[in-house]
Amino acid sequence: MSAVVTHAQHGAVAVISINSPPVNALSHAVRSGIADALTAIKAEGKAKAVLLWCGGRTFVAGADITEFGKPSKPPILPDVIAVIEAMPIPVVAAIHGTALGGGLELALGCHYRVASLDAKWGLPEVKLGLLPGAGGTQRLPRAIGPIAALKVIVSGAHQPAKLGHDLGLIAAIIPGDLKAGAIAFAETVGAKAGPHPRLRDDTAKLEVDRAKFDTAVTEALSKSRGLEAPAACAAAVAMSLDTPLDDALKLERASFMKLVAGDQSKAQRHLFFAEREAAKVPGVGPDVRPRPIKNAAVLGAGTMGGGIAMCFASAGIPVTLIEQTEENLKRGLSIIQKNYEASAKRTGADPAGVAKVMALITPKVGLEHAKDADIVVEAVFEEMALKKTIFATLDAVCKPGAIIASNTSYLDIDAMAAATKRPGDVLGMHFFSPANVMKLLEIVRAKYTAPDVLATAMSVGRKIGKVPVVVGVCHGFVGNRMLAQRSKQSELLLLEGALPHEVDAVVTGFGFPMGPFAMGDLAGLDIGMRSRKERGVRAEIADTIAEAGRYGQKTQKGYYRYEEGRRAPIRDPEVEAIIVAASKKLGVTRRPISNDEILGRMLYPMINEGARILDEGVAARPGDIDIVWINGYGFPIAKGGPMHWADSVGLPKIRDDLARFAKAANDPTLEPAQLLVRLAAEGKGFASLAGAKA
Numbered sequence: 001m002s003a004v005v006t007h008a009q010h011g012a013v014a015v016i017s018i019n020s021p022p023v024n025a026l027s028h029a030v031r032s033g034i035a036d037a038l039t040a041i042k043a044e045g046k047a048k049a050v051l052l053w054c055g056g057r058t059f060v061a062g063a064d065i066t067e068f069g070k071p072s073k074p075p076i077l078p079d080v081i082a083v084i085e086a087m088p089i090p091v092v093a094a095i096h097g098t099a100l101g102g103g104l105e106l107a108l109g110c111h112y113r114v115a116s117l118d119a120k121w122g123l124p125e126v127k128l129g130l131l132p133g134a135g136g137t138q139r140l141p142r143a144i145g146p147i148a149a150l151k152v153i154v155s156g157a158h159q160p161a162k163l164g165h166d167l168g169l170i171a172a173i174i175p176g177d178l179k180a181g182a183i184a185f186a187e188t189v190g191a192k193a194g195p196h197p198r199l200r201d202d203t204a205k206l207e208v209d210r211a212k213f214d215t216a217v218t219e220a221l222s223k224s225r226g227l228e229a230p231a232a233c234a235a236a237v238a239m240s241l242d243t244p245l246d247d248a249l250k251l252e253r254a255s256f257m258k259l260v261a262g263d264q265s266k267a268q269r270h271l272f273f274a275e276r277e278a279a280k281v282p283g284v285g286p287d288v289r290p291r292p293i294k295n296a297a298v299l300g301a302g303t304m305g306g307g308i309a310m311c312f313a314s315a316g317i318p319v320t321l322i323e324q325t326e327e328n329l330k331r332g333l334s335i336i337q338k339n340y341e342a343s344a345k346r347t348g349a350d351p352a353g354v355a356k357v358m359a360l361i362t363p364k365v366g367l368e369h370a371k372d373a374d375i376v377v378e379a380v381f382e383e384m385a386l387k388k389t390i391f392a393t394l395d396a397v398c399k400p401g402a403i404i405a406s407n408t409s410y411l412d413i414d415a416m417a418a419a420t421k422r423p424g425d426v427l428g429m430h431f432f433s434p435a436n437v438m439k440l441l442e443i444v445r446a447k448y449t450a451p452d453v454l455a456t457a458m459s460v461g462r463k464i465g466k467v468p469v470v471v472g473v474c475h476g477f478v479g480n481r482m483l484a485q486r487s488k489q490s491e492l493l494l495l496e497g498a499l500p501h502e503v504d505a506v507v508t509g510f511g512f513p514m515g516p517f518a519m520g521d522l523a524g525l526d527i528g529m530r531s532r533k534e535r536g537v538r539a540e541i542a543d544t545i546a547e548a549g550r551y552g553q554k555t556q557k558g559y560y561r562y563e564e565g566r567r568a569p570i571r572d573p574e575v576e577a578i579i580v581a582a583s584k585k586l587g588v589t590r591r592p593i594s595n596d597e598i599l600g601r602m603l604y605p606m607i608n609e610g611a612r613i614l615d616e617g618v619a620a621r622p623g624d625i626d627i628v629w630i631n632g633y634g635f636p637i638a639k640g641g642p643m644h645w646a647d648s649v650g651l652p653k654i655r656d657d658l659a660r661f662a663k664a665a666n667d668p669t670l671e672p673a674q675l676l677v678r679l680a681a682e683g684k685g686f687a688s689l690a691g692a693k694a
């Protein structure tokens with residue numbers, strides 16, 4: 001018996017109970033506990049069947065990810081599965097919660113699997129940059145067929161118990177008391193004469209048309225941009241078609257060991273824990289209860305306001321959409337309607353659902369209609385005087401306890417809170433465009449924001465399908481403050497000798513979906529021009545282009561030109577002439593700029609700003625910054641986010657390159673930040689800072 005695994009006799013059934021919170025992950029203690037229990041049960045010779053049962057909220061949810069990268073102590077999971085398959089009596093797995101990864105592989109080693117109706121199963125290793133490393137790529141095809149198994153493994157998605165039953169993976173769905181029902185099931189199979197079914201022996205479902213399988217592989221891999229695990233998963237499943245099982249298991253294990261040691265999996269495991277750490281807000285313990293949010297109000301029916309209203313409505317939260325005029329409301333609602341219709345068409349959802357979700361959006365003119373809202377998000381024009389007026393008015397209109405949030409991308413939330421008598425109820429909720437699509441939600445913690453208001457924003461952020469990250473008040477918070485550094489360098493690179501397509505090629509080659517110039521053309525170059533004018537600054541090239549009416553895709557001309565109705569950027573000699581003329585006008589001698597320098601100047605100044613952000617406490621952890629960039633700006637998952645990637649490059653190199661860039665450009669803002677210099681001197685990475693878990 002071990003502290004986490006015990007066994008007891010229930011009639012003719014020996015029940016092995018695993019109790020290792022929070023998710024019964026297959027730590028060494030759990031693995032050895034299971035193997036020891038099976039050996040003891042076999043030696044006692046009393047039982048006719050074994051039931052594998054888990055206490056707590058879920059069946060085994062996988063290998064213990066915190067053990068990866070450390071020497072694995074025997075028995076490794078394949079050894080435990082081998083003990084199960086060698087048992088002379090049937091072993092039944094009783095699945096509740098989520099049987100994932102190694103947990104499902106453990107169940108696949110059993111003779112039978114039963115589950116509660118609301119249980120889920122899956123092999124999400126691919127999301128950690130891995131493949132199932134304990135037989136999942138060979139046993140699941142034997143259970144449900146290679147094509148179905150390929151889709152489950154390459155997607156990493158959780159599957160409903162009923163599908164498992166329909167496909168033959170789950171022998172019975174147990175209504176009511178799962179443990180009692182599973183013991184009864186085990187009694188029944190234990191009374192039958194053997195041999196009992198082992199997936200390793202069952203090849204009936206492996207007969208599949210190879211061309212169909214290969215087509216399924218192509219489809220499954222179509223979206224795995226830059227990631228190596230999906231292809232490794234597909235190659236392993238393909239082995240189930242023609243490689244003897246024990247050979248395939250060895251090859252699968254070798255492929256797993258290669259991936260687990262690789263940078264991509266380290267990056268994806270880092271992001272797994274970073275996202276969970278970001279949910280833990282300093283000063284807001286689990287005892288702080290969120291306020292109930294039964295309805296919402298959004299001010300502004302423009303691009304952002306409309307998208308934010310969609311977030312609430314899509315989550316089933318009734319939302320009042322408030323504008324100044326009926327005309328603005330009408331325009332905003334028709335865009336929302338079109339978005340829902342397009343999404344229903346794309347996903348094949350029932351068009352009737354559009355009317356249902358639209359019915360949750362109540363259009364109104366006038367701020368007084370925010371009076372019953374539990375939470376109000378303003379998405380009006382980015383102008384501080386207007387924001388202050390709005391907050392003062394909402395302070396008078398909204399009911400006590402209502403939360404008032406600003407969707408501002410840059411502006412000072414403390415100043416908006418000061419315009420109210422309820423600063424504790426005020427914070428920022430910064431959505432990213434398009435708000436109904438982008439996952440990131442920066443929750444801006446102002447000086448007086450109350451802990452339960454933060455807890456509420458985090459909770460409602462998750463409810464509306466966002467990845468919320470708490471950030472502090474400063475110009476641009478975390479994401480946009482770092483992006484400003486990249487934008488500054490992209491303009492300078494053009495002035496000094498690079499061309500838009502060269503810079504964009506380096507950035508997309510790194511793994512971003514778009515480079516800074518193609519992204520500017522998509523967002524609209526007029527926005528940046530207006531913002532710089534408001535701040536009294538000029539970017540010679542960007543402003544010259546925008547002043548020529550070249551706003552990007554919406555005018556078919558920006559840094560690139562665009563054919564009618566197409567989004568593919570095409571080099572434009574006109575722009576290149578503007579760039580060369582700007583260098584001449586500013587007396588900059590153009591020079592060839594290497595791809596290494598372009599990449600360094602695109603990323604290192606952002607990382608440097610991230611170091612300052614950590615030093616100022618605007619972000620609590622380096623992982624929070626990584627989560628911002630992965631979910632808000634398309635930073636490649638394979639690289640783990642800017643701060644994780646910086647550690648893989650090495651802070652001393654970044655420090656030295658920044659010092660070189662600062663000298664060459666005579667730009668003190670490029671000097672390496674204090675925190676970066678300190679960590680580099682200590683031979684440490686950002687991961688060494690408090691709160692970084694993996």
Ligand code: T1G
Nearest residue numbers: 022025061062063064065066100101102124132133134276
């Ligand atoms: N290992 C270690 N810790 C884990 C863990 C795991 N597998 N899964 C969750 N945790 C921790 C998590 O860090 C958090 O800790 C707490 O549990 C609650 O998690 C051999 C190699 C199961 C759906 O990928 O998807 O098996 O913050 O906040 O929202 O082929 O956790 O409380 O300290 O996410 O209710 C495959 C990963 C591993 C499943 C529950 N398995 N986990 O979600 O809670 S690789 C996975 C999840 C593998 C084999 C391969 C989710 C969940 P803390 P949570 P949740």
